[in-house]
Amino acid sequence: MPDAAIFLDRDNTLIEDPGFISHPDQVKLLPGTAEALRRLRAGGYRIIVVSNQSGVARGLFDEEQLGRIHARLGELLAAEGVNLDEIRYCPYLDGEEAVVEAYRQDSPLRKPRPGMLLEAARQRNLDLSRSWMIGDRMSDVQAGAAAPCRTILVGPAPAQYNGGVTPDHVVSTLLEAARVVEEHPDTPPPRRERAGEEPQLELLAEIRDALQRGQRRDSQEDFSFVRLIGALMQMLAIATALWGIVGIFSGTTGAAVARLGLAIFLQLLAMMIHLAYRRL
Ligand SMILES: [Mg+2]
Numbered sequence: 578m579p580d581a582a583i584f585l586d587r588d589n590t591l592i593e594d595p596g597f598i599s600h601p602d603q604v605k606l607l608p609g610t611a612e613a614l615r616r617l618r619a620g621g622y623r624i625i626v627v628s629n630q631s632g633v634a635r636g637l638f639d640e641e642q643l644g645r646i647h648a649r650l651g652e653l654l655a656a657e658g659v660n661l662d663e664i665r666y667c668p669y670l671d672g673e674e675a676v677v678e679a680y681r682q683d684s685p686l687r688k689p690r691p692g693m694l695l696e697a698a699r700q701r702n703l704d705l706s707r708s709w710m711i712g713d714r715m716s717d718v719q720a721g722a723a724a725p726c727r728t729i730l731v732g733p734a735p736a737q738y739n740g741g742v743t744p745d746h747v748v749s750t751l752l753e754a755a756r757v758v759e760e761h762p763d764t765p766p767p768r769r770e771r772a773g774e775e776p777q778l779e780l781l782a783e784i785r786d787a788l789q790r791g792q793r794r795d796s797q798e799d800f801s802f803v804r805l806i807g808a809l810m811q812m813l814a815i816a817t818a819l820w821g822i823v824g825i826f827s828g829t830t831g832a833a834v835a836r837l838g839l840a841i842f843l844q845l846l847a848m849m850i851h852l853a854y855r856r857l
Contacts, residue, residue, distance in 0.1 A: 579704040583617045583758065584694050584721065586712030587628035587664070590731055590751060592650065597632040599642065601649035609752040611657030616755040618659060622708075623701065626664040627693040627720070633668030634680035640668060665693045688712075689719035694726065711754045718744045727761070729754045814843035 588594035591614075593605040614624060632638050638646075647664045654660060667686035675681035686692035698705050710721025711729045715738070721728035722742045730744035731754055746757045818840035824833025 579702050580623050581621075581707035582623040582625050582662075582697065582701070582703045582709075582726075584625050584627045584697070584708065584710040584724075584726070586688075586714065586717045587626050587650075587666075589713040590711065590717075591626065597635070597637050598646055599632060599638040601645050604646060604649045604653060606653050606657075607751065609750055611654060611659050613751040613755040614654065614659045614661075615657075616752075617758060620758060622758075623662045623703065624660075625662055625697050626666075627688070627697070627710075628664065628666045629688050629716075630666040630668050631670035631675070631687075634670035634675035634677050636676045643668070663697065665697060667693060688714075689716040689723070691720045691723040691725075694720060694724040698724070709758055711751070715739075715742070715744075718742060729757055810843055810847035814840050814847050817843055 585591060588598070589607075591607060591610050592598075593603075593607060595603060598604060618624060630643055633640055633643060643666065647666075650664070651661065667684055667688070669675070669680050669682045669684035669687055671681065671683040684690075684692065686696070694705070694708075694710065697703060698708075705724045705726045708724070708726040709729060710717055710724065710726050711731060712718065712721075713731045715730070715735060718728045718730050719740065719742050728744045729746045729748060731751055732747050732749045734744070734747045746754070748754050748757060817836055821833045821836030821840055824830070824836055
């Protein structure tokens with residue numbers, strides 16, 4: 578079965594958000610972040626951060642510095658005994674605010690677009706339908722919904738939702754989000770994917786189905802055979818009874834009683850066969 582992931586926003590979801598973080602010293606874990614990640618990790622999920630970092634395009638810091646900032650985040654989490662699988666970010670921004678030409682573009686990676694999630698899913702063979710996107714902004718929820726995966730907004734919820742997208746869950750902290758994930762276990766992946774992954778099991782299931790079909794056919798043949806015997810027995814019982822009655826009128830009472838006794842026995846036999854057939 579493919580892995581499922583928890584996609585996490587970075588700023589104001591995992592760490593404090595003082596504006597554009599441009600130095601490792603500014604990285605401060607929010608309360609409960611490490612504990613929440615431990616619990617999500619225990620659920621068997623890949624933990625992948627997906628973060629808009631337009632500060633690169635805005636010329637506030639470069640990708641090298643961003644690497645140091647993320648290394649600091651990794652250190653802080655490691656000190657708490659938990660780690661991330663990956664930190665992905667979008668350094669691009671469109672428009673005049675993007676003063677660094679190389680990063681000025683309308684990127685499909687930038688949330689609310691789902692590019693970062695889709696790229697991660699393709700590279701890591703992730704099952705998005707069993708994955709979650711957790712973040713503090715509606716752009717996080719929109720990216721998650723577009724992937725599509727399940728979404729949790731780490732509140733507060735907006736007064737009204739625009740664009741027809743609403744989060745699947747709204748909570749106040751990342752720890753609560755982890756609880757929501759725990760309370761909503763995986764939905765089974767589509768059969769198509771299971772078949773691709775486990776061909777032996779698929780073959781076994783086909784053999785089992787074929788055997789069951791064969792058994793059903795055999796049973797039907799038995800039914801007809803049993804029914805035939807039962808019908809013959811019934812006809813024999815009636816004939817014997819008539820023979821007995823004829824005996825009574827022709828004066829051979831002793832023989833007639835014996836024939837009637839035989840008729841009753843045959844009738845009982847026919848009824849037993851009928852009952853046995855019903856049970857089959
Ligand atoms: Mg955020």
